[in-house]
Amino acid sequence: xxxxxxxxxxxxxxxxxxxxxxxxxxxxxxxxxxxxxxxxxxxxxxxxxxxxxxxxxxxxxxxxxxxxxxxxxxxxxxxxxxxxxxxxxxxxxxxxxxxxxxxxxxxxxxxxxxxxxxxxxxxxxxxxxxxxxxxxxxxxxxxxxxxxxxxxxxxxxxxxxxxxxxxxxxxxxxxxxxxxxxxxxxxxxxxxxxxxxxxxxxxxxxxxxxxxxxxxxxxxxxxxxxxxxxxxxxxxxxxxxxxxxxxxxxxxxxxxxxxxxxxxxxxxxxxxxxxxxxxxxxxxxxxxxxxxxxxxxxxxxxxxxxxxxxxxxxxxxxxxxxxxxxxxxxxxxxxxxxxxxxxxxxxxxxxxxxxxxxxxxxxxxxxxxxxxxxxxxxxxxxxxxxxxxxxxxxxxxxxxxxxxxxxxxxxxxxxxxxxxxxxxxxxxxxxxxxxxxxxxxxxxxxxxxxxxxxxxxxxxxxxxxxxxxxxxxxxxxxxxxxxxxxxxxxxxxxxxxxxxxxxxxxxxxxxxx
Numbered sequence: 001x002x003x004x005x006x007x008x009x010x011x012x013x014x015x016x017x018x019x020x021x022x023x024x025x026x027x028x029x030x031x032x033x034x035x036x037x038x039x040x041x042x043x044x045x046x047x048x049x050x051x052x053x054x055x056x057x058x059x060x061x062x063x064x065x066x067x068x069x070x071x072x073x074x075x076x077x078x079x080x081x082x083x084x085x086x087x088x089x090x091x092x093x094x095x096x097x098x099x100x101x102x103x104x105x106x107x108x109x110x111x112x113x114x115x116x117x118x119x120x121x122x123x124x125x126x127x128x129x130x131x132x133x134x135x136x137x138x139x140x141x142x143x144x145x146x147x148x149x150x151x152x153x154x155x156x157x158x159x160x161x162x163x164x165x166x167x168x169x170x171x172x173x174x175x176x177x178x179x180x181x182x183x184x185x186x187x188x189x190x191x192x193x194x195x196x197x198x199x200x201x202x203x204x205x206x207x208x209x210x211x212x213x214x215x216x217x218x219x220x221x222x223x224x225x226x227x228x229x230x231x232x233x234x235x236x237x238x239x240x241x242x243x244x245x246x247x248x249x250x251x252x253x254x255x256x257x258x259x260x261x262x263x264x265x266x267x268x269x270x271x272x273x274x275x276x277x278x279x280x281x282x283x284x285x286x287x288x289x290x291x292x293x294x295x296x297x298x299x300x301x302x303x304x305x306x307x308x309x310x311x312x313x314x315x316x317x318x319x320x321x322x323x324x325x326x327x328x329x330x331x332x333x334x335x336x337x338x339x340x341x342x343x344x345x346x347x348x349x350x351x352x353x354x355x356x357x358x359x360x361x362x363x364x365x366x367x368x369x370x371x372x373x374x375x376x377x378x379x380x381x382x383x384x385x386x387x388x389x390x391x392x393x394x395x396x397x398x399x400x401x402x403x404x405x406x407x408x409x410x411x412x413x414x415x416x417x418x419x420x421x422x423x424x425x426x427x428x429x430x431x432x433x434x435x436x437x438x439x440x441x442x443x444x445x446x447x448x449x450x451x452x453x454x455x456x457x458x459x460x461x462x463x464x465x466x467x468x469x470x471x472x473x474x475x476x477x478x479x480x481x482x483x484x485x486x487x488x489x490x491x492x493x494x495x496x497x498x499x500x501x502x503x504x505x506x507x508x509x510x511x512x513x
Contacts, residue, residue: 068134071127073423074100074405076119078151079391080159083180084128085137091181094128095393096139097404098161101147104407104421117421122147122167126178129427131395131402140183143176150203152210154231157181160210162192162229164199171197171218175240190240196227200305202257204264206288208232211245213266213286215253222251222271226286226293248284248293254304258315260363262288265296267317268303277325279304283373297372303355307392309401314362316376318403318430320355321388354388354408358430387424403428 077100084094105120124145127136142161149164149172159178166172173191178184201215201223210229217223224247233241252269259265264286270276283296303320310316360376387406394401410422 068136068427070097070405070425070427071136071138072102072125073425074102074123075387075389075407075423076101076147077391077405078149078161079393079404080151080153081393081395082128082153082159082178083157084130087130087133092130092132093395093397094130094137095395095402095404096151096159096178096180097127097129097391098151098159099123099126099142099146099149099164100405101423103423106420118169119147122165128180129402129404131398131400140178140185142178143185143187144172144174146172148199150201150212152203152205154205154210155208156232158231160229160231162203162210163197163201163212163215171199173197177235188234188240189238190234192240196225196242196244198223198225198253200253200255202255202266204257204259206259211257211259211264211286213257213264214248214251214255214269220253220272222253222269222273224248224251246291246293248286249295250280250282250284252280254279254321256306256308258308258310259288260310260315263363264288265308265315265361265363267299267308268306268320270304277323277329278302279320279322297361299359299373300375301355301357301359304352305389306355307390307403309392309394311394311396311401314360316394316401316430317359317361317373318392318401319358319388319390321352322355323351324353352388354386354406356386387426390424390428399431401430403430 074097078098080096080098081093082096083091084096086092100123101119102121102123103119104117106117122145124142126139126142128139129136145167146161146164149161151159151161154160157180159180161176161178164172173194175188175190175192177186177188179186196212198212198215198217201212203210203212205211208231210231211226212229213226215223215225226245226247228243228245230241230243248266250271251273252266252271255266255269257264257266265283266286267283268280270279279302281299281302283298285294285296286292287294299317301320301322303317303322306320307318308315309318356378357375358377359373361373362371364371387408390403390406392401392403404427406424406426407421408424410420
């Protein structure tokens with residue numbers, strides 16, 4: 001009996017695996033399209049309808065249905081968690097999206113025939129995203145339009161917006177502080193000194209201390225500066241209270257930073273030291289207690305403008321941009337000459353492309369230098385949403401990381417024949433699968449069906465993994481076949497012996513009779 005059950009159990013498990021595989025493949029093919037909603041004010045009549053339409057979250061699935069998009073396309077924006085209006089009329093938690101670039105245009109430098117693309121319209125708009133009810137609410141506009149800045153939620157429920165560039169691409173010295181409860185902005189009377197004015201830097205906070213690292217100066221030269229602002233003392237005294245700290249090991253811009261315990265992590269980015277040819281793979285770790293920078297584990301893939309988030313006690317590096325140029329190429333050696341490292345050189349060096357992968361890092365406060373970045377997912381961007389320069393924020397209450405906007409390449413321009421950059425209005429979510437240790441990504445509101453190969457890619461099955469699975473299945477089926485043959489042979493033998501025994505028994509009974 002045991003011998004019969006074994007192949008049956010194996011066969012049953014294989015059928016269960018097959019059913020799970022096909023149910024997972026069909027999951028990405030059930031997206032539906034809904035209308036985009038942008039609410040400037042809460043209106044109970046339409047809120048109930050919106051919430052009802054958007055509540056399609058399926059427990060245990062890795063794709064959440066929604067077609068919500070940004071109210072308008074945006075890139076080079078920032079995000080911060082903060083208090084926001086809730087559906088009960090009070091204040092809840094929301095994801096703020098601040099400033100950014102509305103669209104890109106083609107420009108030339110001093111009448112030069114060589115052209116480049118850069119932001120043509122910078123916005124002062126700010127929205128807050130309600131992750132519970134899945135829609136956007138317009139909030140009071142910033143005092144000044146800016147992009148490539150930093151935004152940080154601080155102690156006391158305020159959001160500080162600092163650094164960046166205006167619509168003329170000039171560096172900004174103005175510091176704006178937002179009060180979510182009153183929906184109002186305050187312009188600090190004191191300004192950033194010239195040596196601390198940067199764009200494309202990174203920021204993080206601990207209590208009332210706001211740290212800002214790296215970025216580009218007015219000539220787009222990468223900086224290694226680290227400084228901290230005491231926000232509580234600044235508000236109290238009415239003047240900027242700051243301190244310059246030890247510098248990073250490598251000047252870099254287009255970076256992100258995240259704090260975890262007593263350490264802050266800065267990864268990737270671009271630098272003028274290699275002519276902006278290739279993004280950096282290196283990580284620098286800042287010890288908040290010792291005011292020291294040390295080298296951390298390298299990324300598997302170099303990436304600039306990467307989005308860093310902490311999620312489920314891990315650090316995730318989502319996407320970013322790259323150039324696909326060998327750092328030894330002649331153009332890199334030429335532009336890396338300090339005399340030629342200018343704003344113009346950065347713009348014309350090469351096109352940028354999205355990095356289509358996610359890396360994961362599990363910090364260890366005692367042995368953090370022994371940890372390594374691991375590729376969590378190698379193809380997380382949906383085919384119709386290959387973006388870079390987006391922003392991301394984790395929302396643990398929903399067990400989701402949300403990503404907003406970004407840049408993508410549009411169809412060819414009919415006049416120039418070149419592929420144009422355009423800003424995206426997409427919202428993408430990523431769900432961490434605890435059980436299988438995998439990282440899942442899917443674009444909100446994707447109405448297109450993925451191909452079989454894309455579906456397999458969504459299941460994180462590499463070609464080698466598929467081959468191993470097929471070989472394993474063949475071995476299991478072969479073993480089952482051999483066992484079944486042996487069991488069947490043994491059964492026939494037992495039946496034959498049973499018949500012979502019964503024949504002898506009946507013969508003996510005849511003798512006694």
